[in-house]
Every structure is written in C-alpha cells, then in structure tokens.
Amino acid sequence: MTRRHPVTRRGLLTGLAAGGLVLGAPGAAQARARPTATATAATAALPLRVVLLEVTPTAYSAADPARSVVTVRARVEHRGTASLAGLTARLVAQRSPTVARTALDQWARASDRASITRSSASSDDVAVGSGRLDPGGRAEVLLTLPAASLGGGAGAHLAAVEVSDDSGRVGVARTFLVSAAPQGATATPLTLLLPLVAGRDGSADGLAQAVRDRLAALVAGSGADPRVAWALDPALTAGADAAPAGAQTPGPGDPATAQATGQTTEQTTEQATDDSTRTLSDWRDDLVAAAAGRVVLGLPFGDPDLAALDRSADGTDLLDRATRAADGALDGLTGALVRTDVAWPADEAADEDLLALCLGGGASTVVLDDECLPPDADLTYTPAGRARVDVLDTSVEVLVADRTLSSVLADADDPDQVVLVRQRLIAEAATTTLQRPSDPRGQLLVAPRSFAPAAGDLAALVGDVESSGWAAWQPLTDLLDTPVPGVERSAPQVPAATARAALPAAHVAGVAGALAAVDDFATALPGSGLDAGLLSRQHAALVLLGVSWRGHVGELPTARARLASAVEALTAGVSIAAGSVRNLAAERSELPITVVNELDVPVQVDLVLRPRTARVQLDAVPRQTVAARSQARVAVPVRALANGSVVVEAQLRTPAGSAIGRPVEIRLNVRADVEGWISGVVGGGAAALLVVGLVRAFRRGRRRVDEAEHALVGGPASGSAPSGAPSGSAPTDAPSGSGEPAK
Template structure:
C-alpha cells in the first residue's frame, strides 16, 4: 500500500500552461528561484545550463495567431550566466514518420535542416549559481514559415556568457510542434481510452493494513483522486481493480494497522469514504471493466502452474464490484500486464470468461511491413477459441510512461503525445482510423496533467475521442488479419518469478485446509483469498523484494492461524477398568467458529478399541472437551494417534500422540483380592477379641 497511497509529483503550473493558461507573472523579468543542492553538484563540472519546457500554446496553432513557448533556464552550478537570450529554431520540413519522431525524442542526432525564428527573448541580469529563471518566447505563427500541415521539430536555444567568457550556447532543448491548420486535408483520428484505477496491495491475510501506508493518494491532488476526476465528460472506459475499491471501503471504516508485532486500532478515514462514494456516483452510467481481483500477474500464473487462481480472481472481482459500485462490472475484457501474453495465457483468459483482450501493438507481428498505424483491432486464436483483440498503440504507451518526476518531462510528454496523434492522422489523411490509448496500470502523472491532456486532445482538430464500444464494433483491418502473437524476451523478464507463484500456491494449499474447518463462509476465508491473490499482483513486477516480503508474511500469518487449532491435554491417560473414556480437549483460538471431528486411532487395535465422536462446533476463542468411549482387552500402555478431520473427512494439521495405560486386574485378580481381603479382615477380628479377653482373665 505504500506505493498505492504515494502522492504523485505536482507540476500544476506546467499543465495549466499546456492548455493556454495566462503567462507566468514576471516570466521575462529577472526573478529567479533556487535549485536543489543535488542539481548544483551534478552540473558543477561542465558549468552549462539546462532548459526546461513548461508549455507550448496554443494546442493547435493557427497561421494567423501566435505561438508562445514557456520554460525555465537552470544554472546548475558554477559561474553566473549573463547576456542571456532564448530563441526558437524550427525544421524547414515536417517529419515523415513516427519512427523519426521516436528517434528524435530518444535523443538521436538529427541532421535535418533548421530555420532560426526571429523574435528571441532576453533574460535581463544574471542567473547565478543554483538559480532558475523563467522565460517566455512568443512569436507570430507566420514567423515560423511552416509550409503546411505537419509535425515539425521545434528547438529551443539559450545563449549567453558564463562568467566573463565569450558568448556561447548554454543549452538546447528539442520538442515537437504539430501544425495542422488545414482541417479539410484530413479525416480526424478517433482515440479511445482505457482509464486505469489500480493500486498496490495494502492489507495482510487478516485484512489488517500494512505499516507505513497512508491515504495520500485518495486526498485531493493525490494520484488516485486526480485520475478519478480527470476524464470529466470525456468518454473513457474505466479499468478498475476491485481490490482498490475494497481497500478504500475498509479504510473508510474503523480498521486495524500493523504496528511492531501487534496491531493498533484506527478510526475510519473520511477521505477514503468520500473518494469511494464520489467514484461510485461518477461511474454510475459509465462503461466500467474490472480487472481480476488484486490484478494478479496472469502470465506468470499460467506459465508457472496456477491458472486456476485466475478464475478465483475473476469470481471475486464480480462480487466486489457489485458490492462497492452497486453493479457488476464487465469482466470479459482482459488486460495482461504491459499488453503482452503468450498463447497459453490467452487460453487461460478465455476459460476464465474473457471475450476480448487488450494487447500492445508490439505484441502482434503483421504479415507485411506498414508505413502507417492501422486501426487497433485484431483477432487471435487461443487454445480454447478465438479472442477479439483491442490493440493499444505502443508509441502512445511509451509517451505516457515517462518519468514525470524529471524537470520539464510533463510538458515534453504532452507535446509528444499531440505530435504522435497528429502524425497518425497525417500518415493516411483520408483514411480515418481508431486508435486505442492504454496508459500504464499504475499511472502517476502530476496532479492535473491527465485532465489537461484530455482537454488538449479534445481541442485538437486532428483527433476526436470515442468510447471503447466504437472500437469493438470496428471490423478487423486487413493489416491485422494475418497478425501473429509475439511474446518477447523482455516480456518474459518482466514476469513475476516462478518462486513467487510457488509461494502463493503453498500458502493457498495450507489456507484451504483451514478454511474447510470454518463453520460459516466469509471472515478469514475472504481475507485469505484477497491476500493470496495480492501476493502475485502485477504491482510486484517493479518491486520484487517487496513482493517476496509480502508473500512470506501472508504465508507466516496463515501458518500461525493453523497453529491456533490444536488438541491439548495430557500425554498419558489411565483406564482403571476394561471400559472407560479418553478425554480430549480441542482448542480454537481463531476469531471464527470451526467444525471439526477428533479421531483416535490406536496403533494396536487388538488391545484397545474406541468409538470416535461426530463433528463438533467450537466457537471463536473457545475450547471444548470430548470424551471418547474406549474398551481395552488387555493391560498395559497403548500408543494412540489423534487426528482432527474437517466436515469432508480430510485431515487437518499434524497428528498428535497420546498413551493410554490400562490397569484393569480381570476376574482372577478380583477373586484373589476378595480372598486376601477376607483373610485380612478375619485376622483383624481375631486379634481384637484376644485383646479384650486379656484384662478379664
């Protein structure tokens, strides 16, 4: 849960500017801000500056308008910068492919022809060591002399002096400028969104919250709170992890949290309750698909031997979404982690009820090369029949998967996203296509960024947003008709390890034996299932040590619970006759009633026979003693094995041994005892009579 409730980094200013907010106050003034010590140390050796982009406006430039670029100049350390000028350069020709765009974004040395745009801005004064100065360059769109519709490379250059040195280049930053003013020259691309609301496992096998977790992601501005409100009226299809809904509900009520070796009680969190209530209202009339409970790594489960867990996770998903959202969500849409799955996994998904699967475009190999992006629709044959495939564009996934914590990364990602969609449209301007956008599962953009991006997309003429149903109704394009499934080595490396799945299987087998004892379903049975599925959550793909620790903790908790049900009592029981009873005490220290049947098995049946009792019910935290009738045929000690059975007759726990000592004398012994007693009694009488006669004589 520490990852789940982590607050996303806030770069609100950059996002506001992305959608055309007013310029920063004093952007061209000499006001500066401090840079952290780490930045100073990093750049102390080269004394060069760093440019950061905060916005490019407007989203869709017009030939008669202006283009305004804003950002910051950072002096990471060393001598002061002076005589600073920030200007623009633009490519003389548009990009011709998304491959070129990706290469430039990755930092390749691009040799295309560039033109300097008149209208550079100056930063007065100095930017001293460790300071940040905002800048703004605003020029008429016609000054760029763009030849027509296209995506252009936009370069920002800062020049100045370092100390008393000569005028030189301080820093260069490259981004992209989509320019498509002639809307009659193309048909807009349709975009459809999957909107993930997925968390990280937060509770143990008893439903107790893990230490160090908080509600930060549910507070206004937190990751989950921000994603929940971002779409507004944009028709996205929500992909929700039911475990997140259940954890929010548990957090909103009185609950327990681990503290040291024990737990501490906490009052319900109102923020969690509000988040859940508002989400329920927001999703009331919206398409919602549900992941299997706790978002287990379905590929790892299938490839490493426990595909049955997937069916349990889907069943639990239906139950939880129905309870928390007031309606059962669609579980027929499957979304393997990162959009990759092998044929065996697709078969398992099909058997678990999936009819449609979301895969990355990199997971499908086309029969022939293509120079454009086809509609994201395909069909794949699995072991158990065909599956409809919704193809998520990998280029857009990569664009949304950047490290948003890096300075200026948010604005660069926004510009690249707009440029990618513009290029998709221009690849085949007269052939409208539908493209699926599937952000990373635990997407963590800065607060406000995703809402601003959706708003920007809505205001571009080259894209319009449609629901997922629109893509589902689209015919499979010829480009994907002969596509084959690809499962690369990188996907194999990303899976949870086989040992992690094995830990879940072992703990699950142990828990299953204990669950069979429960007098009523629910309670620990429910929390066990949730924790076991959480132990193989995709959240642990990027936190292997955390996943291992979580799985071991779940296993230890279940083992501890098993030890709470046991037979207690004496090691040696004595029978003073051939018939008697053997007392047994069964202890149940669980918080749940159990039904159990103690069974005694003498190792030498010819010496001792017993009549075992029927099932008994033992309340939570109680002990119960039963007396087992026994009959011995000879004297001596007999070893007896004691085993607890559940209602189905399956053994539970380890066998306990006790000894039964039979001390019966038999008929001969009884006669001898009576005779000896008579002699002793007669002798005593005789001695007393003689003692009385002596005084008389």
C-alpha cells in the same frame, strides 16, 4: 487478420530523412527502445536542464490573430558545478512539418548535440535571467515565434529550446510545434484506458495509501470526461466496502510514529485504520459518482499476472479463483458499463498459450499492443487499433494499443514532463491524421499500472489534446465497435524482456499452496460461506499474484511469509488443550480430551489419535462440532493391551483432511493388571469377611443354646422366682402340672 510467421519491422531511414535530423546514435537501435516524450534524460551531460512550462497555442494558425504567435515559457536549472555566464536562450523550429511518426520519436530521443539540419525558424535570443547562473540557480525565459515563419504546411514541426553560452550549447529541451488542422481533415479518434489497481498492499492502510498516491488523482482527473475508460481491480472496491465495517491493519502500528507522538502502538494503529477508513469511504463515493456513463473493465481480483499463471500448473485454477473473488465487487457502480470479458495482460503482451488461458477464464477480448501484434512491415500508415486472432479454433477480439502513444503518456506522471507529453501527443495525432486525412483510425492509449499524474495535469492533458483539433476522445465501446481493418499482422509474441519480468513459478506455487490451506480450513466452518478472517486471507493471497509485484521479486519471500503467518494465526484458534499424564488402570476405559475453539464461529473438526506403541487400542472419534468461543470434552474409548508408558499423538483435522496446527502428545501410564489385582484383593477380602461373619454367627447361636441348658440344670428348688424374674411367674425347671407334696 494475423499470420503465423514473423515479419520484419520497417526501417527508420525514411522517417529520419523526412525529419531532417543529424543524430548522434544509430537510428535502428534507438527505435526499438521505449518511446519518450522528450530527450531530457539524454542531456545529462549538459550542465543546464530546460523544463517547458507552457506552449501556446496548442495548435497555431497564422491566419488566426489569436493563434498567430507561438509562445514558449521555460525554466532553466543549473545542475552543474561551475557558474555559467553569457547565457541566452532561443526557440528554433523546422519550417517544414514532419511526415513520419518515426521521425518524431527520433527527435525526442536524439543526443544533446543533435540539430535541425533543414531550413529552420528561430526566435530572438533572450538572456537567461541576468545572463549568469550559479550552481543550483534557476531562471525563467519567455520565447516567441511568429507562426508565419513556420511556413504554410500543416502538421508537426520539430522544435527545441536551446540555451547557450560563449562556448556553445549548455542546455536543450526538444519539443514539437503543431499547426491547426486543415479543413477536410478528420481528427484521429483516441481512446484512453486508465488503470485503477490496488498495488502490492491489499490491507486497508495499503489501499488508502494507494488512493492518496495514485487513485484519487486518476479518478478526479478523468471524472469530468466519461469517455475515459477504467480498468478496475475489484480488490479496491472490496476493500473500500469492507473498511467502514472496521477493517484492521495486518500488524502493529509503527513504533517510531507512536514514540514521536506520545501514543502507544495500539493507539497509532487505531488512528491509522480510522484515517484509512475515511479515505477509502470518501474515495468510493467519488468513484461511484465518476463511474456514471463510463466503460469500466472489471479485472480479476488482485489484477493477476496472467503470463505467470500461464506458466504454472495451477494457473487455470488461480485465474478461476480470482475471477470468482471478483463476483459482485463492482455491483455498486450502478451507472457504469461494466465489462468483465476483457483481459489485460501485463505490458499488453501475450502469446497464443496466454490467449488460450484468457479464453478459458471467460475473456472474449484481449488488450495487446502493436509490439506484441505488429502490422505488416510495408504498411505506410497507422492502422486502427483493432485486430482479431484465431486461437484454439476460436476468434479472439483484440484491442491493439499504440505502444508509442502509451509510452509517451506514461511520462505525464512527472509534472516537469506534462507540457512535453501534451505536445508530443498532439504531434503524433497530427501525423497520424495526415497519413490518411479522410480515413479516421481509432488509436488506444493504455497508461501503465503505476501511472500517477496530478489530477489537474491529467484533466488539462485530456482537454488540450482534443482542443488542438487533431484528436477526438472516444469511448472504449466505440473502439470495440470499429471494424477490424484488413491489415496483416504477425502472430502474437511476447518480448523477451516482458517474459523475463513475469512472477517466478515458485512464487505462484507458494501462493497456490496458501490458498489451498485456506480452502481446507474453510471446510471446518459449518455453512456455505467464508468467514471474514478466511476471506481476508484469500484476498491477501490473490493480491500476491498481482502484476504490480513485477520488478519487486526480492520482496516476494517476505510477503509469502506474512501470508503463511496470517493463515497459521487463524488456524491456531482451534487447538487441543494440553493435560497432565493420564493413568489407565483398567482394560477398558475412556481417555478425556478437550478441544478448544477461540474463533468467533463454530467449527467442525476430526480428532485423529495415533498411539506410538501397540499397548492401547483407541476407538475412532466421530466428527466434533465446537461452538464459537467454547470448549468440547471428548471421551475416547480406549482398551489397554499391555502395561507400560504410551505416547498418543492427537491431531485435529479439517473435514477435508488437512491438519490444524501441530499434533499434541498425550502421555498414558497403562497398568491393566491393577484392576485384576484390586478385584482379587477386594474379592478375597469379601470372602474373608463372609467367613468371619458366618463363624461369628455360628458361635453366637451356640452360646445361646449352652446358656439355656445351664439354666435348667442349676436353677432354685423353691417356687419363688429367681432374682430378676417377673413376679408370679412359674419356675422354668418345674414339670408342667406337678406340685409340691404337703407336710
């Protein structure tokens, strides 16, 4: 249940008194800080650093000979500038166990001068090495303490390894010694949720590096225990599935590496991509094998910052995109119980508006923590990590993470802190159990998204916590099935620091614009699906909305610029071929324009032409389909209206109306009267030729008539044929039938 009014938190005075501490700082101020496994970081003023290497057994028992002696092995490191002599170490512990969880946290973060004020037990003093340490030196010590000296009470005892010289304390590591659980006490159920998220680089090489840095260890460290749940970013599985098909890095290789190895930049890039492909492929196989029988929470693609989306006008659409992009990405985890209806806001914090966004995105359950959803201040025990919140007349199921346990767990990615983390978690489980020994209340531990422990450390931690007898790991489904306790909680609230850390609204708007450009260009591709180039750029844009970008706001402008360049490089594959100046010498003509497609897929584009002056009129051009890796010549009907120079802007657009590239200027020289002048010249010439022909024909005919008349008048009188006439022919000028008179 939740209440709509805020409640004050319980004070820490009771816990402090129960812990028997003298602290060097106000308790209330420290209680609101991030819990920690130890106060090692607070002892920087001391010249020696003490690192716990081993504490055995995890839970002591004076009645069990095998667990009747507590042994602590520690390493002492000299970080000061002056040599120290007369060094001794001892293990000191409070005899009575602590009854309040707040006292555990206060001891862990106490100042380097804080001491146990109640009755305590102490080991013998042991010399540190030879008793002298020079700057930079280190030595190990082995300390033992009989379990019987800690009294008969069950629970967690405040303890410390103290190193002193003649002047006093010069080093300390605070920890906890925990007894075995008494008969009749039921172990506290614990659920562990580990993040498998891509991070800030969604390229093949970036994902492979995330595998090497974090993800391989998380899968290996939890693989043996299917009760450990995962929150999985589908960008990882999508990237791993695409890698064997020849995933490429989004840019050239490292020139420095190429020069050092004697390779070209292209060779370095190819080698890096091949290594990344193998890394992703191997990790994907490990992931599938380890997922069997495990609860896997499928996140939206890229693990978006839900709080940032909630502040954006595009938030609902962006969350829907990320959800749709994740469809099918986890289908390969055939043996896992995949849940896609659980939302995980950054830092497990959300208000009612953000919960409404989660509901709209398809979530029915949300992971929050007890700082966002604090219980009633008068509560004297730790309730189960379940709640229910009413939002928009709908009930939202909530998995309530224990912020203290989650924050302590986060320190486990430091190898020097693992033993301290283990002892703190066991102490917290013991104290929680003893609050109500017969009423087990499940608790949720959520690791931060940057969690990067060593695989062996994680596996050992999970096993040791349970072997103590105070805790028992349970699957996430068991916690989901736990009835919601009848505990009053305040309305969900986002801490101010968490709210300030959300990604800027301007960045979210920039990513939304890049996605819109990808969508517009997708309309130019015939068919229903995105091609590989568009899909990779859409995924790259979604990764830019990830929670992992929190704390790296300064890098966002460069990341957006790279995305914009990638989208522009894709659209640059479709262009208009530049040409020389065109001459139009007719009133009606055609303007030839060539559209070039350098992509591996066909495209559909609209060619839009706009003359800057009204000297020409251009007909509309129908939509053009250009085959992959080819060109298309478009003949545009044009009508000349006036003479002069004209600049026509030619722009390709997607069917959605978005511009592809920049407009191309086509220059025309219009001389529409040339056609009339040429026609007149040609027509006049033809008429002249006709007249000349007629005159010549007339004169030729007249000449033939004159020659005939001349032959009749001036021919020979005798009957002999004229010279050249055929033999025996009659004279042409003698009357028919007449003859010469006889003599």
